[in-house]
Amino acid sequence: MEENAVKNWTQLWLNYIPKKEHGNIDYIKNYCICGFGKEESIVGHAMKELGSGVKGMLGVEPEEVEKSSFTAGLMIVQKLSMKEEYSMKEEYFMEEEHSMDEEHSMEERYSMEEKHSMEEKYSMREEHSMEESPFINEGEYRLSEEAGTLLLEASDGSGLLYGVFHILRLIAMEKPLKGTNVLCRPDNPLRMLNHWDNMKGSIERGYSGESFFFNDNKMILDERTRDYARLAASVGINGVVINNVNVNDAATWLITPKYLNNLKKLSELFTCYGIRLFLSLNFAAPMSLGGPDSADPLDEQVITWWQQKITEVYTAIPNLGGFLVKADSEGRPGPFTYGRTQADGANMLADLVKPYGGVIIWRCFVYNCTQDWRDYKTDRARAGYDNFIHMDGDYHDNVILQIKNGPMDFQIREPVSPLLGGLKKTNQMLEVQAAQEYTGHQIDVCYLIPLFKEVLDFNTYCAPQYSTVADVISGRTFGNGYAGMAAVSNTGNDENWTGNDLAAANFYGFGRLAFSTSLTAEEIAEEWIRMTFLGRMEAKHAMEEDHSMEEDHAMEVLDTLKQILMESRSTYEKYTSPLGIGWMVNPHIHYGPSVDGYEYSRWGTYHRADHLGVGVDRTDRGTGYAGQYYEPNASMYNNIDTCPEELLLFFHHVPYTHRLKNGKTLIQHIYDSHFEGVEEVKEMIAGWESLKGKVPEDSYVRVRERFEKQLWNAREWRDQVNSYFYRKSGIGDERGRMIY
Numbered sequence: 087m088e089e090n091a092v093k094n095w096t097q098l099w100l101n102y103i104p105k106k107e108h109g110n111i112d113y114i115k116n117y118c119i120c121g122f123g124k125e126e127s128i129v130g131h132a133m134k135e136l137g138s139g140v141k142g143m144l145g146v147e148p149e150e151v152e153k154s155s156f157t158a159g160l161m162i163v164q165k166l167s168m169k170e171e172y173s174m175k176e177e178y179f180m181e182e183e184h185s186m187d188e189e190h191s192m193e194e195r196y197s198m199e200e201k202h203s204m205e206e207k208y209s210m211r212e213e214h215s216m217e218e219s220p221f222i223n224e225g226e227y228r229l230s231e232e233a234g235t236l237l238l239e240a241s242d243g244s245g246l247l248y249g250v251f252h253i254l255r256l257i258a259m260e261k262p263l264k265g266t267n268v269l270c271r272p273d274n275p276l277r278m279l280n281h282w283d284n285m286k287g288s289i290e291r292g293y294s295g296e297s298f299f300f301n302d303n304k305m306i307l308d309e310r311t312r313d314y315a316r317l318a319a320s321v322g323i324n325g326v327v328i329n330n331v332n333v334n335d336a337a338t339w340l341i342t343p344k345y346l347n348n349l350k351k352l353s354e355l356f357t358c359y360g361i362r363l364f365l366s367l368n369f370a371a372p373m374s375l376g377g378p379d380s381a382d383p384l385d386e387q388v389i390t391w392w393q394q395k396i397t398e399v400y401t402a403i404p405n406l407g408g409f410l411v412k413a414d415s416e417g418r419p420g421p422f423t424y425g426r427t428q429a430d431g432a433n434m435l436a437d438l439v440k441p442y443g444g445v446i447i448w449r450c451f452v453y454n455c456t457q458d459w460r461d462y463k464t465d466r467a468r469a470g471y472d473n474f475i476h477m478d479g480d481y482h483d484n485v486i487l488q489i490k491n492g493p494m495d496f497q498i499r500e501p502v503s504p505l506l507g508g509l510k511k512t513n514q515m516l517e518v519q520a521a522q523e524y525t526g527h528q529i530d531v532c533y534l535i536p537l538f539k540e541v542l543d544f545n546t547y548c549a550p551q552y553s554t555v556a557d558v559i560s561g562r563t564f565g566n567g568y569a570g571m572a573a574v575s576n577t578g579n580d581e582n583w584t585g586n587d588l589a590a591a592n593f594y595g596f597g598r599l600a601f602s603t604s605l606t607a608e609e610i611a612e613e614w615i616r617m618t619f620l621g622r623m624e625a626k627h628a629m630e631e632d633h634s635m636e637e638d639h640a641m642e643v644l645d646t647l648k649q650i651l652m653e654s655r656s657t658y659e660k661y662t663s664p665l666g667i668g669w670m671v672n673p674h675i676h677y678g679p680s681v682d683g684y685e686y687s688r689w690g691t692y693h694r695a696d697h698l699g700v701g702v703d704r705t706d707r708g709t710g711y712a713g714q715y716y717e718p719n720a721s722m723y724n725n726i727d728t729c730p731e732e733l734l735l736f737f738h739h740v741p742y743t744h745r746l747k748n749g750k751t752l753i754q755h756i757y758d759s760h761f762e763g764v765e766e767v768k769e770m771i772a773g774w775e776s777l778k779g780k781v782p783e784d785s786y787v788r789v790r791e792r793f794e795k796q797l798w799n800a801r802e803w804r805d806q807v808n809s810y811f812y813r814k815s816g817i818g819d820e821r822g823r824m825i826y
């Protein structure tokens with residue numbers, strides 16, 4: 087083992103340090119590949135990863151053997167896509183069901199549960215004519231063990247790669263390979279990371295150093311780029327947008343010969359790991375790059391300019407996935423300037439990339455950002471829906487509308503955007519933010535997977551069945567081939583990638599969740615902890631021949647860290663803005679409290695607090711936003727008695743004396759939750775401190791330092807929010823605690 091493997095944080099969960107063997111070596115010493123062309127770069131890279139992972143963790147180098155001499159070990163077989171295979175097996179299942187009382191010899195290894203879930207999935211999809219999508223059958227695999235052989239059947243190169251990472255994950259988690267039997271098919275066709283990296287090297291809303299893609303208007307391609315691709319692929323990411331959606335200055339030039347060669351190299355590297363490269367586009371590029379003096383999407387000259395540009399780009403980078411566009415939003419150019427619709431803009435580009443198999447991902451974050459705070463009718467929350475719903479069905483089939491999880495902007499608590507599932511005839515994908523812009527800047531610990539899960543589980547009621555957000559964005563509900571999830575990435579060039587070591591759980595977790603939306607936040611946390619932390623200290627002690635601390639601390643580290651992660655979102659919510667109202671942050675930087683920071687601004691971000699109450703009336707008596715949901719959600723939100731309390735102030739203007747379901751007044755809830763939040767941060771810190779000596783010291787120190795800042799931040803929030811509402815309402819804390 088390399089001396090620094092224990093300390094090495096550049097490999098995150100792929101750190102491949104020695105693990106307990108659990109009989110796994112026998113399944114991995116030899117391997118044999120059938121059906122896959124070894125010249126395919128993804129296959130070679132998958133096998134290389136297998137080699138280095140197994141060598142690092144189990145100390146053996148897997149050896150390839152011919153099929154004729156294969157007796158036991160890992161057998162890798164290319165299979166038809168599971169969908170086709172499933173229809174071939176339908177007859178078999180029917181016979182099987184008829185002879186249920188006979189010995190249940192499912193030697194084909196499908197469990198009845200798997201069979202039913204496959205039936206459900208495919209029957210839904212087959213009701214609709216599936217759109218042609220290059221993503222639809224990618225990445226399936228099945229891993230099963232029998233009589234000393236581990237069988238990995240995969241639909242294609244990415245399925246093989248994901249299967250290999252699955253094997254490595256089991257070894258890293260110290261799980262025996264014996265008895266493995268899983269069928270894995272990505273729930274979402276597209277699983278993307280969006281980087282908000284600027285070409286100078288800064289990252290918009292980045293909290294972990296500078297960009298590892300760009301510096302000084304040049305592209306960077308080095309070992310770290312490869313490590314990034316490996317990390318992303320290991321959790322199932324298959325698309326990456328490398329540049330900020332705010333495409334300024336040099337970034338507009340990415341689609342010119344100046345950068346195409348390097349982009350091609352990057353796309354080839356990504357392809358080795360099953361990832362497609364995407365770029366963010368400047369909608370006004372024709373004007374900035376010497377083309378026509380207009381960006382009107384219906385102007386023939388503009389269309390011709392784009393046509394030539396796109397041909398040039400795809401000729402250089404044939405495997406480019408497509409483009410992401412932020413238009414008519416926060417000062418970005420877009421079709422509205424020319425009196426055209428969002429669909430006009432998206433469709434024009436989509437038609438041009440279509441011959442190359444490209445897609446246009448069009449963001450729905452379009453709102454009036456020059457609002458007047460005196461205006462109580464205009465509601466930023468309404469904007470996404472209002473701007474996009476009336477053109478449902480007008481978008482061409484290779485356009486995907488990318489919708490932020492909430493109607494505002496990645497607050498710690500927001501309702502789910504009504505546009506998700508509101509659109510029924512348009513490809514759509516969900517955008518979440520792993521970068522902790524409003525959730526603690528990767529200083530405060532905030533494990534976001536529980537939040538993402540809530541969004542996925544939300545029932546939109548857009549269809550009689552398969553109506554959760556997870557259903558809609560996977561394409562299951564309406565039969566879309568282009569669908570999926572994207573996260574604004576939280577990575578940078580800090581050695582540990584994410585600033586706070588614990589924020590890497592959001593990077594890991596997003597990918598795993600986008601691949602398998604049914605995983606729980608807790609399962610994901612456990613995987614990440616096991617792969618990242620467990621075994622490091624044992625390996626360190628073994629290396630140093632230090633036998634003074636030989637007890638196995640694994641369970642303690644696992645339980646403590648899991649508790650910290652699982653409670654962190656609720657803790658953050660408690661000490662920041664109350665009951666879904668959001669904002670109250672320091673303007674521009676979005677860290678730390680400033681209750682009125684955005685109250686009189688142009689951004690549409692108001693809490694409307696006065697001496698009697700707080701909250702925005704979004705009911706039918708107010709802005710009418712609640713009415714954008716399907717029933718029964720619309721009525722539920724509209725009524726103060728049925729509105730979920732965690733969203734009370736998002737939907738209602740509520741008197742401080744209003745009694746919550748637990749009997750507390752609103753004002754008392756605000757005080758209590760803020761005091762509790764700070765106490766919970768202290769408990770998290772105590773938990774982390776109990777791990778001293780059980781997690782690597784460098785990591786211990788880094789995280790401890792951030793906790794210090796988090797505690798300061800939480801106190802500041804508590805005291806500013808409590809004092810603010812005490813001063814507004816004149817109502818004291820029932821428990822007489824210190825409020826300023």
Ligand code: GCV
Pocket residue numbers: 282290291331332412416451495
């Ligand atoms: C990339 C918010 C952020 C901006 C971001 C924007 C977006 O407004 O503060 O930094 O810009 O969202 O998602 O486009």
